[in-house]
Amino acid sequence: MSFDPLIDQLAGNLKPVRPRRFGQDAAIIALICIAEIGIFFALGAALPNMPMKMRQPTFWWRLISLGLIAVISCIPAILSFNPAYSPRRALRWIYAVIGICLLTGLWFDIGWDGLAGLIHRIDWRDGVQCAFKMFALSIPPMVGLGMLMRRGAPTDQAKSAWLIGIAAAAWGAFVFVFACPFNDALYIVIWYGVGCGAVTLLSRALLPYLARW
Template sequence: MTMHRSSDALIAELVGGLEPVRPLRFGEGLGLALAAAGLSAVVVITLFGLRPDWLAGSVNPMHLVATGLYFGLALAATVTVVVMSRPQIGSDHTGWRWAAAMAALLPLAGLIVGLSGGEDMLSAENVRHGAACFAVGGTASLLVFAMLTVWLRRGAPTDPDRAGLVAGVAAGAFGIFAFSLHCPDNDIVHIGVWHSAVVLVMAGLGRAVLPRLIRW
């Protein structure tokens, strides 16, 4: 951008156009993301139903651990995105990585079990069921993805590439968390491969698409 006016003229122009603004609050950003995630979960349960074991009152431990890890990752990534929207020298944007490292145990364990020959990962039935989870989980991510995009556009992220990536992780993890409330499959191979794929693909989408939308 090339400027030709004096700074005084620019300041006068900016002062003339001043309107009151509502500062971006951390709690508001986090609350909106959680509301979007909650709404996505309600829609998934309304459309597809809650897992049968929840209804029966006895919950599978594998399901609980996996769903909890995705929720933890989603929460940590969302907090990071909200922090990134409000620039500040000295801010730390790395907290989500620890949650990601913990959640990475799921695909790792899934791949180890799957490749060690316990079952046929690529059977038509497994792929069909996995692809359905992937598609619905991905779709369930979109509301959080859109909400975080709007929030980042209101804010001033100084590292748009990373903000896009982390927003994608948050959206994907919330999306698959929502769908996990329906998906009755407790198999680590299915969860590790297909559920984690939602997080990975949404992270890639966020990294590829968001920077150009949130750059300022």
């Protein structure tokens, strides 16, 4: 029995994939991020009292943690577009880093102040707005990484989508730090978690359908 017709039929639906160049893909994402943060400051979206905010420990906790997460998740995300790379181990390390960053926030005052104090600190009205802004700021890098994923050939689309979502969410939250007027660690953990979680879930739900494999 000849399998040539079946092989020809399967091969006929395949499209050529260009060899991945990590430096080129990383440069594209870097340009997107630089352009976004440049536009962000050009539009005057940053807080006017930024020098005062920079004296707050939670400001640097957010900036360093989110910047670190964005970088260490973006690198394996781009690498995962190559079919020879498996993002499984990288994703585990990123989860560990996220956990460490959250635990670092325990050094700040996120204790229990009673129900009334807790509701006041969470401040859900401003929190929802902050989460939405973080979500919006995450869209450009997520679209950029999604298009690179489309051009690549990831063998584990789900994990690539997780990595893209984490990287984009962390970057969006990183940019938003410069506009966030809140310094309460409890507020930050909750609403930054909501905003970043929404972006990551959206990436996981949509981006696997962009892959050609």
